[in-house]
Amino acid sequence: MANTDLGTSPDDVQFRFREDEMADHGAVTVDAVLEQSNASAVRIEPGDDARLLLPFLDRLALVEVNFPSFADGRGYSVARILREAGYEGELRAVGDVLIDQLSHMRRCGFDSFAPDKRLDEEDAKRAFATWDDVYQRSVDGRTTIPELRHE
Amino acid sequence: MKILTGNDLKTGAVVWWDGSNWSLYVDRAADVGDQGEEIMAREEALRRVNVPYIVEAESSEDGVRPAHIKDRIRALGPTVRQDLTLKPQDPEAIDWVI
Amino acid sequence: MYQYDQYDQQMVDARVAEFRDQARRRLEGKLTEDQFKPLRLMNGLYLQLHAYMLRVAIPYGTLNSRQMIALGDIADKYDRGYGHFTTRQNLQYNWIKLEDAADILADLSKVEMHAIQTSGNCIRNISSDHFAGAAADELVDPRPYAELLRQWSSFHPEFTYLPRKFKICVIAAEKDRAAMRLHDIGIQIVEQDGEIGARFFVGGGMGRTPMIAPMVRDFVPLDQLITYAEACLRVYNRYGRRDNKYKARIKILVHELGAEEYTRQVEEEFAHLLDQGVEPPRAELERIKTYFADPAFEDGPKNVDRSDPDFAVWVDRNTHRHKHDSYVSAVISLKPVGGIPGDATGEQMRLMAKLAKQYSFDEIRIMHTQNVVLPHVKIADLHALWSELHAAGLGAPNMDTIEDMIACPGLDYCSLANARSIPLAQRISERFDASGKTAELGELKLKISGCINACGHHHAGHIGILGVDRKGVENYQLSLGGSEAEDVSLAKITGPGFTEDGVIEAVDTVTDVYLAQREGEERFLDTYRRIGMEPFKEALYG
Numbered sequence: 119m120a121n122t123d124l125g126t127s128p129d130d131v132q133f134r135f136r137e138d139e140m141a142d143h144g145a146v147t148v149d150a151v152l153e154q155s156n157a158s159a160v161r162i163e164p165g166d167d168a169r170l171l172l173p174f175l176d177r178l179a180l181v182e183v184n185f186p187s188f189a190d191g192r193g194y195s196v197a198r199i200l201r202e203a204g205y206e207g208e209l210r211a212v213g214d215v216l217i218d219q220l221s222h223m224r225r226c227g228f229d230s231f232a233p234d235k236r237l238d239e240e241d242a243k244r245a246f247a248t249w250d251d252v253y254q255r256s257v258d259g260r261t262t263i264p265e266l267r268h269e
Numbered sequence: 270m271k272i273l274t275g276n277d278l279k280t281g282a283v284v285w286w287d288g289s290n291w292s293l294y295v296d297r298a299a300d301v302g303d304q305g306e307e308i309m310a311r312e313e314a315l316r317r318v319n320v321p322y323i324v325e326a327e328s329s330e331d332g333v334r335p336a337h338i339k340d341r342i343r344a345l346g347p348t349v350r351q352d353l354t355l356k357p358q359d360p361e362a363i364d365w366v367i
Numbered sequence: 368m369y370q371y372d373q374y375d376q377q378m379v380d381a382r383v384a385e386f387r388d389q390a391r392r393r394l395e396g397k398l399t400e401d402q403f404k405p406l407r408l409m410n411g412l413y414l415q416l417h418a419y420m421l422r423v424a425i426p427y428g429t430l431n432s433r434q435m436i437a438l439g440d441i442a443d444k445y446d447r448g449y450g451h452f453t454t455r456q457n458l459q460y461n462w463i464k465l466e467d468a469a470d471i472l473a474d475l476s477k478v479e480m481h482a483i484q485t486s487g488n489c490i491r492n493i494s495s496d497h498f499a500g501a502a503a504d505e506l507v508d509p510r511p512y513a514e515l516l517r518q519w520s521s522f523h524p525e526f527t528y529l530p531r532k533f534k535i536c537v538i539a540a541e542k543d544r545a546a547m548r549l550h551d552i553g554i555q556i557v558e559q560d561g562e563i564g565a566r567f568f569v570g571g572g573m574g575r576t577p578m579i580a581p582m583v584r585d586f587v588p589l590d591q592l593i594t595y596a597e598a599c600l601r602v603y604n605r606y607g608r609r610d611n612k613y614k615a616r617i618k619i620l621v622h623e624l625g626a627e628e629y630t631r632q633v634e635e636e637f638a639h640l641l642d643q644g645v646e647p648p649r650a651e652l653e654r655i656k657t658y659f660a661d662p663a664f665e666d667g668p669k670n671v672d673r674s675d676p677d678f679a680v681w682v683d684r685n686t687h688r689h690k691h692d693s694y695v696s697a698v699i700s701l702k703p704v705g706g707i708p709g710d711a712t713g714e715q716m717r718l719m720a721k722l723a724k725q726y727s728f729d730e731i732r733i734m735h736t737q738n739v740v741l742p743h744v745k746i747a748d749l750h751a752l753w754s755e756l757h758a759a760g761l762g763a764p765n766m767d768t769i770e771d772m773i774a775c776p777g778l779d780y781c782s783l784a785n786a787r788s789i790p791l792a793q794r795i796s797e798r799f800d801a802s803g804k805t806a807e808l809g810e811l812k813l814k815i816s817g818c819i820n821a822c823g824h825h826h827a828g829h830i831g832i833l834g835v836d837r838k839g840v841e842n843y844q845l846s847l848g849g850s851e852a853e854d855v856s857l858a859k860i861t862g863p864g865f866t867e868d869g870v871i872e873a874v875d876t877v878t879d880v881y882l883a884q885r886e887g888e889e890r891f892l893d894t895y896r897r898i899g900m901e902p903f904k905e906a907l908y909g
């Protein structure tokens with residue numbers, strides 16, 4: 119099969135916020151999923167349309183979203199779209215993932231992180247905890263500030 | 270001649286490479302010949318300068334004059350606030366820019 | 368006006384701490400400039416021509432005297448004694464040290480201010496009508512909606528790395544005083560069948576390809592406002608161009624897809640998002656509105672004593688009709704003859720703060736024309752106010768005249784500039800003041816940008832000037848016929864460019880054409896629209 123060496127391995131994952139076993143095999147492209155492969159792991163590139171995957175969410179255990187450059191924010195919409203559609207498997211941010219994007223990624227539904235360059239643990243811990251409360255409803259299930267104000 | 274400029278990382282001040290250090294004064298700028306890239310890479314890595322670049326300039330007995338007006342304004346300060354420039358009293362300073 | 372509660376304060380404080388940490392990591396070399404740049408930009412910190420520049424947000428242009436005093440104090444303590452008010456209702460400091468930036472943000476947070484998202488490819492400061500909450504002609508006060516959008520857009524997790532910057536404007540009158548349709552999203556609060564709702568215009572902007580935003584939805588119910596905005600942004604985040612920085616604004620997406628197709632995609636996303644609970648509870652809008660309740664207006668004299676002729680001129684030019692007939696909104700011009708448009712010293716900021724406290728229920732507004740408004744001044748107090756302004760050199764009676772030009776910082780401060788804009792502004796105001804032509808010309812909006820980015824709105828000027836680089840020499844293009852108001856239009860270039868002296872002559876020439884051709888009460892713009900470009904070209908190029 120084409121592209122089975124796509125994707126990160128468990129060793130590349132630096133932060134993970136799930137208890138289940140990590141998928142330990144390569145991912146395939148979005149096109150490959152659409153072409154009826156039985157793969158349970160897929161890798162989404164910035165130009166891919168995440169909504170094409172919606173019919174296949176049940177059988178996916180791992181979705182990797184690639185950030186070739188941290189400045190390309192399409193992956194944030196990808197993550198939310200998948201979570202909004204009910205995807206519950208692992209959602210991994212890979213590529214140019216840096217300290218200062220971690221908290222927003224987490225809020226958009228990423229629950230695992232495989233940065234190209236390993237991040238400073240202390241700095242990352244601080245980054246994940248940046249916001250005590252948040253303004254917007256996202257897929258992280260947090261009660262928003264407007265809601266807290268009117269509880 | 271080719272000279273180097275950039276901003277001080279901490280203060281943001283405009284600085285010019287004088288051959289061994291970064292100076293506020295363009296007149297002290299050194300001709301870097303074809304060494305520019307090398308010096309910039311080294312100095313940036315040492316965080317002694319921020320976003321350096323190479324500038325064409327002319328040297329004469331009056332000092333060093335960058336070829337582009339933008340760098341002359343950087344060297345002096347805003348032409349509309351001479352009081353804030355490096356030469357607040359010099360009646361010819363603004364003419365030097367333009 | 369709006370006041371932070373513990374949550375708003377906590378957000379801003381968290382941001383200050385986060386930025387302090389980022390600046391530390393930069394100074395320690397843990398972040399490269401490439402990595403640090405987008406982070407500092409999201410806190411309004413640029414590296415400009417002479418130093419770092421800090422852009423402070425003035426949300427929807429509203430501030431109180433305590434905040435204005437803090438801005439003045441920062442100018443004195445950390446900068447070189449002044450700041451520059453911009454067309455985006457922001458304030459820019461030009462001489463900031465990276466080492467001080469976090470301390471400045473901390474000082475700002477003490478008066479409920481910040482520099483969050485004043486740059487970077489994110490949702491920027493929300494702008495609004497500078498007479499909001501005061502104007503006789505507004506439907507409602509647009510600022511509560513702007514505040515709702517401010518909170519929603521602050522640290523938005525999905526929309527922080529958009530293809531390009533994103534500017535939203537909210538107004539609530541038929542008269543557009545905020546260039547609403549030249550924003551990425553322009554929202555007009557409207558009434559339909561007795562209900563208040565929002566009309567959305569998407570895909571306007573200036574820059575190198577100016578466009579007027581088409582309407583994508585004529586009525587969004589208020590309890591779906593945020594959801595609709597979210598849908599507009601999501602379509603943009605997914606499909607806006609990222610291959611070319613100059614084609615990355617939403618106006619290009621809307622233009623390339625066509626307004627109809629863009630709207631279809633937004634509606635589809637909107638239908639989906641309606642189930643996601645992204646809309647804040649309706650009670651939140653009501654809570655915010657309570658902060659914008661009218662101050663305790665009192666009845667008083669409704670007529671101005673015009674016996675002092677200098678005062679009468681200022682009243683005619685620089686005041687605006689208020690919804691309470693014993694009050695007016697007073698414009699403090701930051702365009703003294705020969706001055707730098709939009710600049711104010713720390714001392715002037717503190718004076719304006721004092722006057723706001725004394726005469727305007729502690730409220731101040733910043734205009735997109737780089738002036739300052741005291742929104743609620745009793746007619747009975749006007750003369751006293753004017754006397755103080757006049758004595759401090761802040762009493763120029765020139766609102767909306769040729770002397771009230773917009774000018775971007777240009778090559779004197781801006782690293783992207785091709786030419787200087789400020790000296791032009793200075794020389795034009797001196798010349799027209801000296802010849803006495805200013806008053807004769809009446810409303811004439813002159814707008815000057817130092818490069819194609821159009822920060823000085825030259826596309827929307829009745830007369831626009833654009834600085835270009837002609838083989839290393841400053842050169843200026845003249846354009847005519849633009850408007851940022853409800854009669855929005857884009858200016859057209861007259862022909863070949865001019866030198867600095869030449870463009871000043873050219874401005875004089877086109878105003879002569881107008882004076883010779885004007886009929887009745889026509890403004891420059893009306894005459895231009897009636898007679899077209901030819902007579903002006905003829906006079907300019909013979």
Ligand code: HEM
Pocket residue numbers: 413415452453454455459531534571572573574575616774775776780781782783820821822823824
């Ligand atoms: C000195 C630092 C500044 C820099 C580096 C800067 C940069 C830019 C750039 C690159 C654009 C073009 C964006 C595009 O078309 O995609 C732009 C547009 C704009 N800027 Fe600035 N600007 C600066 C100062 C200002 C100032 C002082 C003002 C207000 C007087 C301002 C207000 C605007 C406005 C209104 C636009 C055009 C509206 C739009 O299409 O977004 N900017 N700026």
Ligand code: SF4
Pocket residue numbers: 775776777778781782783784785816817818819820821822823
């Ligand atoms: S228009 Fe150009 S010169 Fe003027 S402020 Fe904007 S980027 Fe700078």
